[in-house]
Amino acid sequence: MIITTCKDIEDIIKFLEGEKSVFIVGCGECSTVCKTGGEKEVLDMKASLEKKGYAVTGYCIPDAPCTVAQIRSALRENKKAIDGADSILVLTCGLGAQSVKDNFLSEKTVHIGCDTQFMGQVCKDGVLLERCSGCGDCILELTDMICPITRCPKALLNGPCGGQNKGKCEVDKDMDCAWVLIYKALKEKNKLHLLKESRPPKDHSKMLKPRRLKV
């Protein structure tokens, strides 16, 4: 899941400077879970903009605006309302917003209403946790499913730094040291031998941006 947070309404108003009307696009998946671009947030945004004097010509909330088929069909279905607006305000992650821009065959201005934070895991109490940095060369098999690249602020590959104290991370004392967690997990499974091999430095060529894959 892509984790997003809402931009401040005053920042969004600045983006809309000189415009009078807007069409809003939300997201039925990630942004709905994050409460940044689901139906409630889209309607709240509509009400806030109308209060500030903007006309909202319509809105749509495709399940996954980051997929071509879904965003194209949603934009097509709402073409008249979009044509009647000065711009499109997108309450999704950066992927969704760029997907709107790339798939709407018009020069209509697109504004982003959310900040994309990270790829995250949704816990049952509603907490969103960053657990993967998309490094392109997964080592979870060697670390009992605990990602040191993401959960260790220094992204260390060969065990803890000297700063860990009683199992807590020196960067954030409320957080468990990722490498202590890995050690404990591997010990419990009699797999400590996995720690004996030294891992080479990360091959950052696997993370060269922009990455492109064909499925």
Ligand code: SF4
């Ligand atoms: S090692 Fe970590 S950052 Fe890389 S793919 Fe696996 S979980 Fe993601």
Ligand code: SF4
């Ligand atoms: S204390 Fe542990 S988690 Fe924190 S930076 Fe050092 S190795 Fe990484």
